[in-house]
Amino acid sequence: MPVTAYDLTGRTALVTGAAGGIGRATAALLAEAGATVHCADVDEQGVRATAAALTATGAAARAHRVDVTARDQVAAVVDTARRATGRLDILAAVAGIMHSSTVLETKEADLDRVWNTNFKGVLHSCQEAARAMIATGTGGSIVTMASGAVDTGAPGLLCYGASKAAVIQLTKTLATEVGRHGIRVNAVAPGWIRTPMTTRHTTDAQQQAERPMARMSPLGRVGEAEDVAHAVLHLASDAAAFTTGQILRPNGGVAMPW
Ligand SMILES: NC(=O)c1ccc[n+]([C@@H]2O[C@H](COP(=O)([O-])OP(=O)(O)OC[C@H]3O[C@@H](n4cnc5c(N)ncnc54)[C@H](O)[C@@H]3O)[C@@H](O)[C@H]2O)c1
Numbered sequence: 001m002p003v004t005a006y007d008l009t010g011r012t013a014l015v016t017g018a019a020g021g022i023g024r025a026t027a028a029l030l031a032e033a034g035a036t037v038h039c040a041d042v043d044e045q046g047v048r049a050t051a052a053a054l055t056a057t058g059a060a061a062r063a064h065r066v067d068v069t070a071r072d073q074v075a076a077v078v079d080t081a082r083r084a085t086g087r088l089d090i091l092a093a094v095a096g097i098m099h100s101s102t103v104l105e106t107k108e109a110d111l112d113r114v115w116n117t118n119f120k121g122v123l124h125s126c127q128e129a130a131r132a133m134i135a136t137g138t139g140g141s142i143v144t145m146a147s148g149a150v151d152t153g154a155p156g157l158l159c160y161g162a163s164k165a166a167v168i169q170l171t172k173t174l175a176t177e178v179g180r181h182g183i184r185v186n187a188v189a190p191g192w193i194r195t196p197m198t199t200r201h202t203t204d205a206q207q208q209a210e211r212p213m214a215r216m217s218p219l220g221r222v223g224e225a226e227d228v229a230h231a232v233l234h235l236a237s238d239a240a241a242f243t244t245g246q247i248l249r250p251n252g253g254v255a256m257p258w
Helices: 021-032 044-056 071-085 108-136 158-181 196-200 210-216 225-236
Strands: 012-016 036-041 061-065 090-093 140-145 183-188
Touching (some): 012 108, 021 044, 021 090, 021 225, 090 108, 140 158
């Protein structure tokens, strides 16, 4: 028998970064749990494909072309999602980009690009979703996407790691501010996950790193997008009703912070 705390029937979710990888897997799992899912991504073709795949299974899903760096676009999709069902219960702020350069090689333009997407994009999403949840008055769950990069020194990942550390600070701060409205805010900090980001956007040297990364895990493998999606589902659902301001780490045990 399914565990009812994980049942999202009647809930409305917005997933950013839903065109591929972790975002697509998250949208699919939240839909499988019963939520109406609004899939948002700057990749219009990809996000349409995600929503089409979900509706083909009988789920309620819609695609939205959204650039999370543009606050007005984020506000518009939050408004559309809330108007459609009268509520917004879940935000999974997954959209993000990777950039690799050493500290000494990092250019200001790279820092701005990563910061705008990975931090400001999540900030816009959290602010607009939290406002909608407060206005509706039924509480909600916000899940941000950090990274295992915050738990270790990660060579070449200054911009990325700094933006994800900021996401964690945003998550904890917002959790303290909106808890009284019944809104929980938590972060997921995945380890190495096999997605388009790790197979397409990184350097050859980093792609070669997948095998050593697998060896670093007590479980002997790297992660799959579904491993992270299940962590998001847990935090989004009533199973995590007393969990806020926390970091959940689907990282295969590569890092074990207190
Ligand atoms: N793959 C990993 O090993 C790993 C590990 C830790 C954290 N993460 C984080 O998980 C999240 C998802 O990563 P992924 O591995 O699935 O990567 P991915 O590249 O497959 O997916 C990222 C998605 O975000 C979208 N996106 C990028 N910029 C956007 C913007 N401005 N507006 C809207 N959408 C935008 C992309 O189009 C893409 O669909 C990211 O935040 C990433 O930093 C990934």
